Amino acid sequence: QAQLVESGGGVVQPGRSLRLSCEASGFIFGNYHMHWVRQAPGKGLEWVAVIWHDGLNKYYGNSMKGRFTISRDNSKNTLFLQMNSLRVEDTAVYFCAREEGYCNAGGCYGSAAFDSWGQGTPVTVSS
Amino acid sequence: QSALTQPASVSGSPGQSITISCAGTSSDIGSYNLVSWYQQLPDKAPKLMIYEGSKRPSGVSLRFSGSKSGNTASLTISGLQAEDEGDYYCCSFAGTSIWVFGGGTKLTVL
16 A cells, blocks of 8 residues: 655745655555645645656646756655745645556556645745 | 636535536646546545546545536535535646646535
């Protein structure tokens, strides 16, 4: 059974940086596209970023472009989110999520749905 | 990347059916059959309930069903139960490896 455990959240001042981690277990990590999704206090879900299974392609939500960097280490079954130039409005619980999918001889593909989620790590940006 | 539009709240009595709508555009819901729905209980991580518009993951009750018409997707819960109470979010692939969520709908079981 897939398990995702986030860490690295905390309280940080505006303009500073933070690096989140997500350790995966129970599945072949390198076969799946992985995402970060965040949820501000009392608000809805917001998609943050995706990284393809092989790490070769990365895409970001508009408000994160240029400030956030998603990466992964398939040898350590770990997903990362480097967050720079943090703003008060980045305050949220950050979830990592696995994109449901499969692999065949042609490669690994996603269904665009998030079938496993971590418990989330809270990030508070405040002076 | 505008958020999809969901009603803020819906309610129903046990045993009834309710439907939650999710309005998008021709750039997201209208272009792809890649809408997913998530249930989020208080202080919990979201749970996938429907993917690719109408498919149910293993273990999800048959009472949950999804559909799409044009730029709008819908989640229907039949035989409403008290345990269904929570927040529901739709999400759509929006092209160029971009995803967009709806604002969420709070379901109250009366």
